[in-house]
Amino acid sequence: MKPLSKYFSDTLSAFPGLEAHQFFQIHGLRKNSVHTKPIVELRISSDVSFDVVPSLIFSTYSLYTRCVDQKHTLYIIIDARQCSDECLYRFLEAVRPAASWLDGTIDCILWVVGSSLQILETAITTDLILSRVRNIVTDIEGIAGHVETSNFSTNLNGLIDPSVTQHFFHLRFCLEELLKRTHRTAKLYMQLHENMKRFKAPYDLKTIDISSLRMQTDELDKQWAGVKDEADVVFLRHRGKILCDELQTQYPVLEHLDPFLYSDAVKRAVSGFEEVSMVMQKSNSSFAKRLKSLRCALEAVEFLNYVPEVGDGNNRLTSQMKQVEAKAAEIIKHMEEAGGRLEAVTHLLEEGSIADADRQSISEALDTFRSFLTNSEQHITDVRRIVQAALDSRILIDQIC
Structure with a gap:
């Protein structure tokens, strides 16, 4: 059997x-x-x-x-x-x-x-x-x-009266339901606490295997989510307090039927629920902190792995920046010459005897050339700023590492 x-x-x-x-x-x-x-x-x-x-x-x-x-x-x-x-x-x-x-x-x-x-x-x-x-x-x-x-x-x-015992039977059922679910939830959280000891935040991040750390983080997250969604935990979270209030308010009316069970079992059940509720709150906070520390460690390890990759690119940028500066100086010289040439011919529209059709052609050419100079100067400025920002990031990364 x-x-x-x-x-x-x-x-x-x-x-x-x-x-x-x-x-x-x-x-x-x-x-x-x-x-x-x-x-x-x-x-x-x-x-x-x-x-x-x-x-x-x-x-x-x-x-x-x-x-x-x-x-x-x-x-x-x-x-x-x-x-x-x-x-x-x-x-x-x-x-x-x-x-x-x-x-x-x-x-x-x-x-x-x-x-x-x-x-x-x-x-x-x-x-x-x-x-x-x-x-x-x-x-x-x-x-x-x-x-x-x-x-x-x-x-x-x-x-x-049998109707009284029927109601008392229902309350005993509620009492037992509270005792049972509280006990099982307490065991569940105790087991989770034992498991959580395996998930400690690493100290030497440079020696950590990122795949293993990611698996630990995912496993702890899964275990914690499983506990929060477990039937007894959900029941206590939504019905535990209601059940305690029902027992404390209705049992005294029937206390004469069984003062022993009332004075002892109900108090134990309510006390047990309150203790487990406190454990649940503290444990949820501990799990959240532990999970956050693991995620931060994972993010830090991913960043440390990312640094060498960025370093290679920044080394190239440093070399390229010198070339950019040299090229920019050469282009600026040409732009200055072009700007002087532009200023030199602007008087043609005012002083020269030029036909209307030719005047229109010269005016459009001047506008186009002026716009070209402005855009070129802005483009040179943008390129230098972007390359300089990349170099500044490299300096910050070197300081962190």
Whole structure:
């Protein structure tokens, strides 16, 4: 048989649509009870799915065990008034495979029968589970002789309204959901913290393999994104606070049903959620810083690798700059000569006796030549500025390296 889950949610998810509170009620530990055991009320009849019963019993025991530093075995009241011998046989057959899991979880079973069950007495002495616990057989009138009426439901002439226990069952489910998701999230972040130790920012960047550093950065980013998107983390981020508020406001109304579980489990669950929430915030900050440091290191290594490539080009630029300067001086000399020539002929339009057609040709030639000189001078200036900027960058790179 596969292991029983210690969580209600796992049990109920395996049986979609199951309304467990219709046949399984947890009355817990009560102030006015002479028993020091959580009380559970179970109805067995032909309409009950017996396959889920072992998991419900085990998850109830596990819930109380997780809430305190001691084990609380269960006191189970079984309503077998509508159970035939065949029905009881099927019930025992369904529970028997879980004997090793249920061993030590039950202190006493109070059987409430309507008529004699022929196989019950035999089962009590021979069944693997029943033979190891106390068994009491009574009718409905005799229940109060063993358990106070305030500790079982009106279905058995007790004082507990089933609708109240239904609501309490829902709150227990919420409590367990919070405990389970908080625990799993804490383990997840602990594991991520251990993994993060492998992702340390390098110190000697000149000896770093850029491919390895890039892989580390991508892996840490992927792990962190996976944690942030994990179902339990998303649930706590969006529903955790709401669930805490619901438990803290609604549980006190039902505190008389189980003050033990309220005062202990709810406080532990809320405290655990608050601690994990703080861990999540601090961890997210740490992961962000570590990821940023790796990315900065990667950027620095890429830059250091880029420097030699730029250096070769800048060396060529230095040589070319001298050629540019020499060429610029030669061109400037020609431009100055051309400018003087331009100034020398401008008087022709004013002083010379020139036909209109020729005057137009000379005017256009002067304009074209003047524009050419202006553009050439600007082009020389731009080329010198660009080459000088490249050389200045080289100086800065040399200073960094």
